[in-house]
Amino acid sequence: MTAADDTVEYSPNGRRRAGRSGGGVFGILAWGVALSCVLPMLAVALAAAFGGTDTIRHLAATVLPGYTLTTLLLVALVAIGTLAVGTGAAWLVTMTRFPGVRFLEIALVLPLAFPAYVLAYAYTHVLDHPGIVQATLREVTGWGPRDYWFPEVRSTGGAALMLVLVLYPYVYLLARAAFLQQSAGAFLAARALGKSAWAAFWRVSLPMARPAIASGVLLAVMETIADFGTVSYFGVQTFATGIYTSWFSLADRGGAAQLALCLLSFALTLAVIERATRGRARYHHAGKHHNPMPPARIGKAKAALAMFLCSVPVVLGFVLPVIILALMSLESEQNLLSRRYIAFTTNSVTLAAAAAVLTVAAAVCLGFYQRLRPGRGSALAAYLARLGYAVPGGVIAVGLIVPFAAFDNALDAWMRETFGIRTGLLVTGSIWLLVAAYGVRFMAAALGAYEGGQASMHANVDAAARSLGQGPLGMLRRVHLPLLTPSLLTALLIVFVDVMKELPATLIMRPFNFDTLAVQAHRLAADERLEGAAVPSLVIMAVGLLPVILICRQVGRRG
Structure with a gap:
């Protein structure tokens, strides 16, 4: 019996059981991610509980x-x-x-961009x-x-x-x-x-x-x-x-x-x-064979009539908005190559790229932990991490700012009293707290894409890697990640685009003088400068087309 036999076992139906070793580090990381995703919800509940009843009474009456x-x-x-x-x-x-049905069955997805x-x-x-x-x-x-x-x-x-x-x-x-x-x-x-x-x-x-x-x-x-x-x-x-x-x-x-x-x-x-x-x-399919x-x-x-009915949402949801925004952008005075817009684009891409990489890395930890230790514990960690998809960005922003603002204020008071140094807001006003909010919000999308690819890998792949002397980290690095590259790229792309479009959390949590394309579009529209808002809006839409194209390819294959 090899060392691999000590860590990989299979039940009579061929499903993999938890081994006696491995997975400890990934368990810590997975539960750390899961608890981080729950933190904003707990913080909102506590802040609301300690906020007093006067405010809620006034709100209820008004x-x-x-x-x-x-x-x-x-x-x-x-x-x-x-x-x-x-x-x-x-x-x-x-x-x-x-x-036109073959075209429309794909075009009906386009408004998602x-x-x-x-x-x-x-x-x-x-x-x-x-x-x-x-x-x-x-x-x-x-x-x-x-x-x-x-x-x-x-x-x-x-x-x-x-x-x-x-x-x-x-x-x-x-x-x-x-x-x-x-x-x-x-x-x-x-x-x-x-x-x-x-x-x-x-x-x-x-x-x-x-x-x-x-x-x-x-x-x-x-x-x-x-x-x-x-x-x-x-x-x-x-x-x-x-x-x-x-x-x-x-x-x-x-x-x-x-x-x-x-x-x-x-x-x-x-x-x-x-x-x-x-x-x-x-x-349940009727009969022995699925027809x-x-x-x-x-x-x-x-x-x-069918062609008209299917064309209406495509025209109203994609074709007309693209034409309108293009014409509006021609009348605007906004220049995408100006220094300001290059800064907006750089900020958006930086936030989206950082959030995509960190979110997918966290999703890999959760998904791989479920693979190593299938059971209620790992399933619960994944379920808690997924809760963020149901929580609006504004709620996540409030839930993260409240505890970290308290931490920053307490640290600043202690440093002033002890060393005479003012630390200010180290965490609350940082990019990384905003990236953490994105991670909580879009963890479910990244985890779903990763798990979709992981589900297609037979448990024998893990057994073969273990029999060749690979531990959990080596199996992930040398076997899983190369095989799951398409799923990882899909997850990165989905999170990247979602972050580019996200508005409420960005408005509340962004650092001072750190604006994105979405924030710029919102600001111009709020000032009734709609022609100007069309320019960043078109860029956001163009980026949003990337995952939609992937979805359209899948629709075309199944059609």
Whole structure:
């Protein structure tokens, strides 16, 4: 028996058991990462508990009911919109054949490249009162400003529309995958029993895909409650804007923490629902063999309608915003090659690169620890680390600033009293605390990409490495990382792009005079300089296309 036999064991069903040695260092690192991801939530809860009741009473009597109703209304509108658009488009491109379907099934993913606040800037420029649409309407009809009614884009409904246009791909991707996995047996049996195609879809195909669709809708909802840029620009008062207003405008840290706790409770409730829904997802194919659903040929009128319905979200969510932003940028006085914009771009790339590398490294520690020591402990560490994806960036910012500001103040007081030296804010005003916030927020994305690649590696790979004398670190460095290079690159790219688009945590935590492209776009838009905001917005969108291209390639392979 070799040394490897002492550390690698297998159960009768071929699954790997925990060995008696190895994994200790990775266990410490994994639990350190997991506890770091939970720290902001605990800090928010403690800051809210010690903030006194006067603030929360004042909030409850003034703005809290409004924040709650507006947030719930926005969530409901986005949930309904993404459900209808994402599921309907997924069914049409998967189950029917019409002109352009191969192009549209890929193009429907493209709006995912846009942050919702960028769409808000583009459509406000066109649809607001001075915009080209209303100006042309007044010129053609001769109406005055009070002679007609036009939908207000800066409203809760307008914010919901922007969010639906960029978030429906979550539902579309999951629903399309679920429809592709369904067997034709159940659907054809319903048709044989006299049900129409619509009735068979409603009573058979849709219920079978419900867990995947529900997961997509819940992901869209969690992104909605985390959004700050869109609702802030449109003047919609939600919990996200309330946290920022309490923190900066009112200088009320206790009120911000208590609002953050309310939003955190809502987000974690949604995370639990999403986890339970995904955990119950099961797909059972009728019959001995899985027979994919054959796409149906439809008549010319229905084909034209299907092509129109699938084209609308692509045009509104990607084509028009790109055209509008490009035209706006031509009218702006912003120069991407100027010293200021080079600084904005450098800051954005520096933050995104540092956050991507550190987040993926932490995800590797968590994923590899699960590989070495499969069980409840490692699964719990990974679950805790994933909680950050359900927590808005503003909540994470508050949760990190509160404890580290207290640490900096205590250290400064001790150093002054002991050595007569002022240390100032060593941690709170640093880039690295902001990078840590990004890590907490996007750990789930990096861990999911890494685990996806790791799942394809058979346990015999580990056994072979151990039999050749490799310890855990050598096995990771010489075997796992080379084999998982595509998954690691995907994880790095996803986190990089997410950080480039992130706004609320950056606004709250960035060091003094350290602005990014997202912050510059927000500042210019807040000053109503929308043409100027188009330039950094286009750069953010262009970077956001990178992971979308990867997703489109996967969609094309499965299509």
